[in-house]
Amino acid sequence: MYYTITLNPAIDRLLFLDQKMESRKTNRITNVDYDIGGKGTHGSYAMSKLGVDNVALGFMGELNSDAFQQIMDVKGITNQFTSIQGQKTRECYIVIDQVSTGTTMLTEKGFKVSKQDIDTFMDQLKKTVKKEDTVLIAGSLPEGFTINDLKRLVHLLKQIGCFIACDLSGDALKVAVDLGVDFIKPNEFEINDLNEDKEDLIPFLKGLNKTIQYIVVSMGKNGSYFLHNQQVFRVISPNVHEVNDTGAGDCFVGSFMAGLAKNFDLEETLRLASACAASKVMHNDSTTFDLDQVEQLKYQVQIQKY
Ligand code: TA6
Structure with a gap:
């Protein structure tokens, strides 16, 4: 089974403007929509859409759990979130205008989890995950969930012996690297931070x-x-008309996992992930991509062995 863990999920509130957002100006919102937010949930959406059964795990706030679950249902994401009593899942605001070349994301900090919440979650995980499973941990850590808790989580999964994928940043990414997980997806800035001795990138x-x-x-x-396996590939994404880049990286990771699950070879897996992410940026919410579009975009992905 495939699992994703989103420790600090969100409800994305999509704010559409028909002009470029500017300071010292009234920026009129022309439409508002909602989507699921948080990186593991997006990975789950992509895997489900590509036919890979999976369960989204993590924490959710009790106070707005109906709204959260409703979006998960609409998106077809099977989930078993641990409920945090008396608190709300955060909202993240995504500003999408017609003219800018990138969305603006304003993220709330989110709920605070207690030691008891963490223990409940870890116990559930211990009972659920098996050696042959794959687990993706993605997104920020909520308040109360420390770097030591993350170490505990990764150690637990290592003890189980499952495949561990991490889409984390900052100190959390360092933990994933130090503990030798199976998959990481840093961006160019995060890799720079990891590369403390400023070695050349490829070595x-x-x-x-x-x-x-x-x-x-x-x-x-x-x-x-x-x-x-010490092989390096350069992957060039198709050139598409970008509407909303939010969640594109998450979509890449989920689709990549789906490619591995389907035993695609590496090149096919990279083509699929890249095409799904390219289709995602052509859609105006945080998750949607189109399978017909993906079929066409796959052939526009360029993969060069380095
Ligand atoms: O990658 C996009 C996204 O998952 C958004 O949907 C948004 O909710 C945000 O990232 C959350 O990111 P964070 O790093 O705060 O967990």
């Missing part, structure tokens, strides 16, 4: 690849680097 990535099986370095519109 540095090859060093990381000795302990981490799969590495994707995402560079937005400029595509990505991908490493597996």
Whole structure:
């Protein structure tokens, strides 16, 4: 089974403007919509859409759990979130205008989890996840969930022996690297931070690849680097009309996991993930991509062995 863990999910409130957002000006909102937010949930959406059964896990706030579950139902995401009593799942605001070349994301901090919430979650995980499973941990950590709790989580999964994928940043990414998980997806800035001795990029990535099986370095519109078994690939994404880039990286990760689940070869997996992410940015919410579009975009993905 495939699992995703979103420790600090969100309800994305999509704010549409028909002009470019400017300070010192009234920016009129022309439409409001909602989508699920948080990176693991997006991975779950992508896997489900590509026919890979999975369950989304993590924490959710009790106070707006109906709204949260309703969006999960609309998106077809099977889930078993641990409820945090007396608190709300955060909202994140995504500003989408007609003219700008990127959305603006304003993220709330989110709920605070207690030691008891964390213990309940870890116990559930221990009972649920098996050696043959794959677990993706993605997104920010909520208040109360410390770096030591993350270490505990990764150690638990390592003890179980499952495949561990992480889409984390900052200190959390460092934990994933230090503990040698199976997959990471830093962006170009995060990899720079990890590369403290400022080694050349490719030798540095090859060093990381000795302990981490799969590495994707995402560079937005400029595509990505991908490493597996000391092989380096440069992946150039199709050139598409971007409407909303929110969630594109999450979509890449979920689709990549789906490719692995379907035993696609590496090139096919990279083509699929890149095409799904490209289709995602052509849609105006945080998750949607189109399977027919993906079929066409797959052939526009360029993959070069480095
Ligand atoms: O990657 C997009 C997204 O998952 C949004 O949907 C938004 O809710 C945000 O990222 C959450 O990111 P964070 O790093 O705060 O967990």
